[in-house]
Amino acid sequence: MAVKGSDILHEGIQNWKLRLVLSALLYIMGLAGLISMVLGEFVELTVMDKTIVSIAVFMVGTPAYLIASNLGKVDQYTIAGFLNESLQEVQGDAEVLVKKEEELDEEEKTRREQLEEFFTENPLDNYLPDKPVKQAYFLFLLSLAGSFSIWYIG
Incomplete structure (x- = not known):
């Protein structure tokens, strides 16, 4: 049984949004720890104070990142546009x-069936962008290393 076109894109929306949330959490967790450690070098802060600063940065930074990343605007048209631009197998027909x-004519129905078959064999999440998550993971590790360096040296 082939997966329906709207189901394919719905799964893509969920996956894209989860990737944005994961990247937000990684970015902000790393930066929150690093900011609190750097601030502790300039202002005398206890461990509890650094923890509070870190939590505050996390609580403000995460929603700000998600708003700036247009999480709420990711829809079927966003996914279809991305597929049209980045995936040659789609040939600009993701709409x-x-x-x-x-609403489809016979040619579009045939093309839709081909795309549904393609995405049944090749899950859509393999083609969605994962660069933000990789960048966020790298920044998280870099921030963590910086935080521990400040703690160890300080």
């Missing part, structure tokens, strides 16, 4: 996955 079945 047939967005349209309702009754």
Whole structure:
């Protein structure tokens, strides 16, 4: 049984949003720890104070990052546009996955079936961008190393 076009894109929306949330958490956790450690070098802060600063940065930074990343604007058209631009197998026809079945002509129905079959064999999440998550993970590790360096040297 082939997966319907709207289901494919719905799964893509969920996956894209989860990737944005993961990157936000990684970015902000790393930066929150680093900011509190650096601040502790300039102002005399106890461990409890550094923890509070870190939690405050995390609580403010995470929603700010998610708002700036336009998390709420990710929809089927966002996914279809991304696929049209980045995936040669789609050949610019991803919008047939967005349209309702009754709105499609015969050629579009055939193309939709081909795309549904393609995405059944090749899950959509393999083609979504993972660069922000990789960058966030790298920044998290760098921030963590910086925080521990400040703690060890200080």
